[in-house]
Amino acid sequence: MAVTLLAEPRWALAAQALVDGCIDLPNDEDRVALLAAVCEGLGDELYPAFLRVLSLVGQHGDHAARATVAQTLVHALRTGRLPSGRRSAWGAGAQLPAEGAFGSKRSLGPLEYLCAWHAQADATEALTSEQFYTAACAVMDLIAASKDARLLYCEKLLADVNDPLGGALTRQTREALRALATAWSEGVAASDAATRFLSALPSASTRPLSALLGQAVFPGR
Amino acid sequence: MIRASDLSNAALWSRPVTTTPRNDTRDASKWFDGSASEARISGDLNPAARGLSVTQHASLVLAHLRDE
Numbered sequence: 126m127a128v129t130l131l132a133e134p135r136w137a138l139a140a141q142a143l144v145d146g147c148i149d150l151p152n153d154e155d156r157v158a159l160l161a162a163v164c165e166g167l168g169d170e171l172y173p174a175f176l177r178v179l180s181l182v183g184q185h186g187d188h189a190a191r192a193t194v195a196q197t198l199v200h201a202l203r204t205g206r207l208p209s210g211r212r213s214a215w216g217a218g219a220q221l222p223a224e225g226a227f228g229s230k231r232s233l234g235p236l237e238y239l240c241a242w243h244a245q246a247d248a249t250e251a252l253t254s255e256q257f258y259t260a261a262c263a264v265m266d267l268i269a270a271s272k273d274a275r276l277l278y279c280e281k282l283l284a285d286v287n288d289p290l291g292g293a294l295t296r297q298t299r300e301a302l303r304a305l306a307t308a309w310s311e312g313v314a315a316s317d318a319a320t321r322f323l324s325a326l327p328s329a330s331t332r333p334l335s336a337l338l339g340q341a342v343f344p345g346r
Numbered sequence: 347m348i349r350a351s352d353l354s355n356a357a358l359w360s361r362p363v364t365t366t367p368r369n370d371t372r373d374a375s376k377w378f379d380g381s382a383s384e385a386r387i388s389g390d391l392n393p394a395a396r397g398l399s400v401t402q403h404a405s406l407v408l409a410h411l412r413d414e
Contacts, residue, residue: 129413130376130413131411131412135410135411136411137385137387140385140387141392142403142407144389145392146395146400146407148389149391149396149397150400159403162403163404163407166405166407166412167408167411167412174377176377178407180378182387185385185386186388187388242374251374252378253374256377259378260378
């Protein structure tokens, strides 16, 4: 039976409950298990809900809230258990059944998922540049609450983009993700790193980028 | 700490989608519509959430998202 989203999800309460769990649970193992249990409970179809919860913590969490989730991500990264969602590999047709097409799905962590979603071939269901920018900046701001989390995540991203056999991302998306990870690892702000990603994509898949850059709707971070 | 005023803002942040069919979840506008929220997510533990198990904490998160 498919899991469905509430008609009106209580995003802020979900984010607060996730933070509460990360604070209350006694060790990193349990905290990582919490993230995994939430992702498992949502399933692949609703994994974006997990991303929105993370982005909400990044946008509206106080330092303690962001730091406790970021520290959990440190342990997840160190143990290879970053909470991930599965998307079709870039060469797989959208009509392929999830279970019937062996190897057609790839697991992606939060940032990689957002990047793949924005850069996907089917533009009608892709994140717009604005949506990508807002979500990616919020998730990166969350991760950056822990210096270790940011550095470990950058290492993971750079390892991913150097693995063309992974099949999760097109060559162009991998190069754009490399630009993001390289800039972010060098200490630029999340907004700058997200802009590097968008700028590195071919113009065809970066539809409103020229309109996005420099607009006041994306406050400086 | 979630305040009463945050709850109404949370409703604003969540686009009022009447249904979310399984094949509709990739519609990006359902997830990141860019609307603002004044919600404040606090690092101060809610006493009611103290001492719960992993499963119990996960259930609390999911109850705010999933249609059970």
